[in-house]
Amino acid sequence: MSVFERPIVMLDFETTGLSPEAGDRITEVAALRIVGGEIRERYVSLVNCGVRIPSFITQLTGITQDMVDSAPPNQKVVAELLDFIGGDTLAAHNASFDEKFLKAEGWRIGRPTGHCGLVCSLKLARRLFPRLPSYKLGNLSSSLGIAFRGTAHRAEADAEVAAEVLLHAARHLGRSHGLEQVAPDLLVSVNKLAAAKVTVFLDKYAAVERERRLSAA
Numbered sequence: 070m071s072v073f074e075r076p077i078v079m080l081d082f083e084t085t086g087l088s089p090e091a092g093d094r095i096t097e098v099a100a101l102r103i104v105g106g107e108i109r110e111r112y113v114s115l116v117n118c119g120v121r122i123p124s125f126i127t128q129l130t131g132i133t134q135d136m137v138d139s140a141p142p143n144q145k146v147v148a149e150l151l152d153f154i155g156g157d158t159l160a161a162h163n164a165s166f167d168e169k170f171l172k173a174e175g176w177r178i179g180r181p182t183g184h185c186g187l188v189c190s191l192k193l194a195r196r197l198f199p200r201l202p203s204y205k206l207g208n209l210s211s212s213l214g215i216a217f218r219g220t221a222h223r224a225e226a227d228a229e230v231a232a233e234v235l236l237h238a239a240r241h242l243g244r245s246h247g248l249e250q251v252a253p254d255l256l257v258s259v260n261k262l263a264a265a266k267v268t269v270f271l272d273k274y275a276a277v278e279r280e281r282r283l284s285a286a
Contacts, residue, residue, distance in 0.1 A: 072106040072239045076157045077188065077253040079103060079227035079235060080167050083130050085120055087166075089173035094118035096132050096145065099224035099230050100153050106240075108232055109196035110151040113225045115140035130222045147174045156183050162206050162231040164189035186257040190235045193260055196267045197238050206230060213237050246275040249282070 079101045086093030094114050102110040115132070117140040126131050140146075150171075161167035166188050175182050191204050201212050207221055209228075215233045219226025239251040242259075255274070262270055 071250040072236060072243065073103050073253060074105055074250060075231060075253055076102050076104045076109075077160050077256075078154050078157045078184070079190075079228050079232040080154070080159055080161045080171065081231060082170050083132060083222065083224050084170060085118075085123060085126055086178075089170050092120075093170075094120050094139050095143070095170055095174055096122065096126070096130070097224040098150055100150060101228050101230055102153070102157065105234065106236060108229070110153075111225070112150060114146050114172035116143050116146045116148075117141060118143045131190050131220065132223075144178050147178050148180060150169045151175055151180050151182065154182070154184055154282075156185050158186040158188060158257065160188040160190060160228070160231070160235055160253075160256075162190045162234070163178035164192070186254060187260070188235070188253065188256045190231050190238065191259055193238050193256060194234060194258060196262070196264050197241055199264070206234070210234055222224060242271065246271050248278060 071163065081099050082095045083097040084093050084095050095118060098113070099114050100112045115136055117137050122132060122134045122137060123180060159168065168187055171184055189228045194201070194204055194209055201209065203209065206227060207217070210217065210230050210233065213234060217226060217230055219229065221227065239256065242248070243251045259267060259270070
């Protein structure tokens with residue numbers, strides 16, 4: 070079974086708060102391009118948005134004012150990030166959060182986002198692994214037997230674990246439904262479904278794929 074022969078980019082931001090509409094900004098970014106079931110490229114940077122870092126954010130993430138003050142400016146980082154993502158499918162854990170910051174920071178420098186679809190690994194896990202006690206990234210990864218290899222609440226470590234969760238979910242989906250390949254657009258479609266409709270959708274999808282393979286044989 071092949072997973073993500075077409076690229077998908079896992080994104081994680083650390084931020085000063087929860088809402089770009091309220092003036093919160095990004096402090097760190099990690100974007101990991103997954104191709105063929107493994108991470109092939111990465112873009113990682115701290116970000117200087119010219120804002121003060123709240124003390125509770127430093128306590129949570131370890132990111133200090135000095136670290137962001139000496140980091141590259143947001144105009145440079147965001148432009149490079151958007152170039153890195155390009156037109157690939159975008160993924161994140163609690164993806165609506167990261168996408169709204171990506172769009173807000175892109176707007177600030179006059180750059181629209183170009184990703185072709187959005188996959189939320191949190192929402193996907195809820196649909197494929199129901200009845201787990203928690204879907205927060207640390208708890209979910211622990212339930213799936215995936216270990217953190219870095220520091221939680223830092224962008225690269227969180228993105229790496231989220232990427233492993235996404236790959237685990239994609240392989241589980243493929244094995245459960247006899248699929249030869251799992252593409253990003255399938256996960257985009259699953260993410261858009263109500264949980265109660267996922268099994269029927271995947272059964273129909275797998276049946277169509279079997280017919281397609283038999284016709285091509």
